[in-house]
Amino acid sequence: MFSFGEIPQHAELRALFEDLYLRYNRREFVHPDPVELLYCYQETGDREVAALLAAALAYGRASQIVKKASQVLEVMGASPKGFVLSHSLKELQKVFKDFKHRFTDGKSVAGLFYGIRGVLLEYGSLEMCAECYVNEGHLKAKEAITGLFESLLRHGMPSSVLPDPRKPSACKRLYLFLKWMIRKDSIDPGGWSALKPSELIYPLDTHIFSIARALGATDRKSADFKAALDVTEFFRRINPLDPLKYDFVLTRFGIRPDLNKKEFLEICCGNRMKKGH
The missing domain is CATH 1.20.141 (Chitosanase, subunit A; domain 1)
Known part of the structure; x- marks a missing residue:
């Protein structure tokens, strides 16, 4: 089981996400996607x-x-x-x-x-x-x-x-298409230069929406376009040049047995999650 270590403060979220990115943003973990x-x-x-x-x-x-x-x-x-x-x-x-x-x-x-x-x-x-x-x-x-x-x-x-x-919908599939074509790394193949990665909007599905709400990224009750903008802005504060960088690794929670979503959220949110706030 992957160990996240000490509970970070909010300012340490990027370090946590970067660690996940280095471990799991690999082709070997893509299927089925x-x-x-x-x-x-x-x-x-x-x-x-x-x-x-x-x-x-x-x-x-x-x-x-x-x-x-x-x-x-x-x-x-x-x-x-x-x-x-x-x-x-x-x-x-x-x-x-x-x-x-x-x-x-x-x-x-x-x-x-x-x-x-x-x-x-x-x-x-x-x-x-x-x-x-x-x-x-x-x-x-x-x-x-x-x-x-x-x-x-x-x-x-x-x-x-x-x-x-x-x-008003989040249009997850269209923004997913745009992410694939604009970003370029081990997972996203890229090819387009019409936009910068910093200008993308989060392809918000129900899985990422639940994580985002737990992290305090949005208080929206449904995964609509306004929620997608909230989530994008949250990750833009963590990584201004590439706010969608951690999307793939976050979607591995619930798929990979060595990634525990509950543990991850408790570590990200600390006692706030444990107290149910």
Whole structure:
């Protein structure tokens, strides 16, 4: 069992997170996580298409997400970008007619790819599309992802395939996609330069939300967009240049038997957690 040592003060959180990062931010600890599906694509144009597909399916059990996304990517071959550019909507619907992942069926996947096709033909890449919508505001990640989402809709993507960043939801899957494409380390493959890591918004799921609330990062009662901003700001204070750096290792709690979430939170929060405050 991993030992965290002495209970740190709040100012020591970064040292604790850095220790976790050094220990667990490794490829050997990735499976099952959909980010593993992106490692085989050396061209950014292929990786961004694969990443958006993986993000669209990133709900439910991780192992099932990997399984279903793998099925789609195997059909697409070595170049997902080339695949979507070379198929019509009718052809895409035929190829994926038997696909099903929870609420996402083959028609939805075909629609997603057709929307991607239209964006690629108009802008040249998903990144160039997203970058066109980035202004000088403090929420550049939201601008980028909203512009991309609207462009995909305009080119035929069904609105149900991805969460709508214009609504109050945390849009975890879209900000997860952005994290994969912007950050670059042992886990996140990167490839985009449209944003800096410091400008990303936390891909807030229920697991990270529960940790964030325990750490006092937010007092929101639901994992909505405002909560995602709270959590982002909390981690930005710990690591201003890369607030999402510890996302992967924190998601290992509840997955790895040698990482105890309760112990971790008690150490982070000290007696406040033990007293139930």
